[in-house]
Amino acid sequence: MRIATYNINGVKARLETLEAWLRRETPDVAILQEIKSVDEAFPRSVIEDLGYNLETHGQKGFNGVAILSKHPLEDVTRGLPGDDSDEQARWIEATVVGKTALRICGLYLPNGNPAPGPKYDYKLAWMQRLQARAAALLAAEEPALMAGDYNVIPQAEDARHPEDWVEDALYLPQTREAFRSIVNLGFTDAFRAGTQGAGHYSFWDYQARSWERDNGIRIDHFLLTPQCADLLQGAWIEKEARALDKPSDHVPVWVELDI
DNA sequence: ATGCCGACTAATAGTCGA
Numbered sequence: 551m552r553i554a555t556y557n558i559n560g561v562k563a564r565l566e567t568l569e570a571w572l573r574r575e576t577p578d579v580a581i582l583q584e585i586k587s588v589d590e591a592f593p594r595s596v597i598e599d600l601g602y603n604l605e606t607h608g609q610k611g612f613n614g615v616a617i618l619s620k621h622p623l624e625d626v627t628r629g630l631p632g633d634d635s636d637e638q639a640r641w642i643e644a645t646v647v648g649k650t651a652l653r654i655c656g657l658y659l660p661n662g663n664p665a666p667g668p669k670y671d672y673k674l675a676w677m678q679r680l681q682a683r684a685a686a687l688l689a690a691e692e693p694a695l696m697a698g699d700y701n702v703i704p705q706a707e708d709a710r711h712p713e714d715w716v717e718d719a720l721y722l723p724q725t726r727e728a729f730r731s732i733v734n735l736g737f738t739d740a741f742r743a744g745t746q747g748a749g750h751y752s753f754w755d756y757q758a759r760s761w762e763r764d765n766g767i768r769i770d771h772f773l774l775t776p777q778c779a780d781l782l783q784g785a786w787i788e789k790e791a792r793a794l795d796k797p798s799d800h801v802p803v804w805v806e807l808d809i
Numbered sequence: 810a811t812g813c814c815g816a817c818t819a820a821t822a823g824t825c826g827a
Contacts, residue, residue: 559826560816584826586817611817612825661827701827720827755827756814767827799815799827 551648551809552576554788555656555697555770557583557753557800561616565593567796572600575788575802578620579646581656583699583800585614592616609639615656615698622647630657632679640676650809652778653687653694659701662719670719673701677728684732684773693778693809696737699800700771702729704739707748708768720769738779740772740805741787752787753800761792770803781807 608614630641662673706712715721751766
């Protein structure tokens with residue numbers, strides 16, 4: 551089973567790009583972020599006509615996540631537990647029923663800039679809630695993954711110019727520490743399980759000719775529970791997607807699981 | 810130090826992203 555996470559930066563603006571990508575790459579499951587649409591306005595039929603089941607968790611204008619799957623989706627939940635007052639649509643879960651059941655969590659972790667400030671406080675608080683949910687997933691001892699736009703640059707090698715990010719919410723020591731605290735519970739960063747070293751990015755800013763200069767960062771990640779990591783057959787970044795017409799500023803990141 | 814670019818909502822500018 552091939553699963554991709556993809557921050558599409560607006561489903562309405564990216565619909566042709568998304569449809570062409572689904573036709574071309576035929577993911578079994580696609581985990582989308584920044585749909586920037588309320589559920590009622592999501593262009594469902596385009597997706598469903600390609601044979602996908604679809605679950606969305608949207609809001610007006612910003613954020614919003616979705617899971618697409620050629621297999622049935624069960625036990626769908628929306629919203630990250632731990633704060634009933636949080637109205638931002640950044641978390642969705644569903645179980646994909648295949649040879650083995652797989653719990654899939656799609657996430658759009660807050661950006662947090664400017665830091666320090668209330669937005670950074672929200673990011674760190676959100677990561678605390680994520681850690682609690684992550685611990686519960688591990689306790690279940692079942693195949694599960696958390697994938698999406700983490701807005702975290704884990705290490706210096708994950709940025710073309712790490713020195714440009716030292717005061718940024720994506721790379722501050724406290725951000726990276728919070729990310730490590732989650733990983734160190736027992737998750738596998740699927741991409742780093744198979745590929746080491748610098749030069750692997752999932753985001754290039756639209757500005758300042760970042761793509762042409764390969765000035766990127768790796769901020770879209772798959773974290774796998776041990777039972778899911780047992781099934782890992784490969785992980786890769788679909789860098790070519792950034793060079794196509796009307797690209798998102800992110801590219802798809804993939805895993806293949808023996809499932 | 811700021812804008813760069815792009816999408817969104819609202820409206821012909823302002824907000825947000827990373």
